[in-house]
Amino acid sequence: MPHKTIHIMTKATIQSVRQTEKAGLFTICFEGDSYTEFQKFIIKGNENATLQPDLQKILNAIQRMMNAVGFLERYFRPEGKIRDRVAALPIQTSKLRLYCLRLSDSVLIVGNGGQKTTKTYNEDPEINGYVITLQKLDDILRLAEQKGTIHIEETEIEGIDDQIFDL
Amino acid sequence: MKHASETEQLFQQVLDETPKAIKQQVEWSYDIADHIDASLHRKGLSQKEFAKMVGTSEAAVSHWIGGGHNFTLSTLAKISAALGEPIISVVH
Numbered sequence: 001m002p003h004k005t006i007h008i009m010t011k012a013t014i015q016s017v018r019q020t021e022k023a024g025l026f027t028i029c030f031e032g033d034s035y036t037e038f039q040k041f042i043i044k045g046n047e048n049a050t051l052q053p054d055l056q057k058i059l060n061a062i063q064r065m066m067n068a069v070g071f072l073e074r075y076f077r078p079e080g081k082i083r084d085r086v087a088a089l090p091i092q093t094s095k096l097r098l099y100c101l102r103l104s105d106s107v108l109i110v111g112n113g114g115q116k117t118t119k120t121y122n123e124d125p126e127i128n129g130y131v132i133t134l135q136k137l138d139d140i141l142r143l144a145e146q147k148g149t150i151h152i153e154e155t156e157i158e159g160i161d162d163q164i165f166d167l
Numbered sequence: 168m169k170h171a172s173e174t175e176q177l178f179q180q181v182l183d184e185t186p187k188a189i190k191q192q193v194e195w196s197y198d199i200a201d202h203i204d205a206s207l208h209r210k211g212l213s214q215k216e217f218a219k220m221v222g223t224s225e226a227a228v229s230h231w232i233g234g235g236h237n238f239t240l241s242t243l244a245k246i247s248a249a250l251g252e253p254i255i256s257v258v259h
Binding site: 027029035038046053060061063065074090 | 229
């Protein structure tokens with residue numbers, strides 16, 4: 001039986017974290033928060049001695065993708081629903097998951113994550129919250145792409161700097 | 168964009184503090200994944216067909232080419248035999 005989670009709409013921006021020739025990495029920042037969602041994930045993993053090696057593997061994997069061939073679909077595990085672009089970056093020997101939106105082979109928006117201790121993401125309220133946030137963002141971005149207010153151009157999301165989203 | 172630069176600094180800090188052995192493991196696992204995937208494409212083999220050749224499940228092959236897999240020598244030997252080409256080489 002999936003847990004019910006209450007979601008309060010919060011304003012958020014998308015911020016560029018790092019750009020290489022092959023790829024662009026972005027994250028979400030909620031209004032009033034001291035940290036971006038990616039920072040929260042890193043801090044959480046880095047403070048836990050058990051999770052730290054897995055965090056290091058995930059971040060080195062992202063860096064490797066950004067330097068080599070980009071965010072190829074086969075590197076990610078689909079999460080969320082079939083129609084959305086929500087994915088998880090797992091390390092196969094660990095339960096640590098980083099949830100993200102893979103917009104293309106060259107553009108990735110990373111959210112928060114944590115240890116997946118249940119069989120499905122929606123059985124864990126915390127993980128479910130991260131996935132729902134990304135699903136909402138995916139819907140909003142699709143609409144913005146259709147309207148032409150944002151545009152994915154190679155490793156960049158053009159127009160994203162001016163946007164504030166209700167998530 | 169204060170948060171953005173702080174996020175990048177933290178990201179870089181973890182990369183800098185990562186032990187060399189972990190960095191090497193990540194590099195190798197993705198290098199091997201890319202090699203297997205390229206080889207399957209070159210030979211026109213689907214994951215399902217390759218899984219049958221190796222005697223494993225399609226899900227296992229998907230994990231291998233997904234990167235981040237901790238390959239055993241036994242698995243590498245089976246993959247190498249099925250592909251008919253070396254996957255790794257040892258420096259003498």
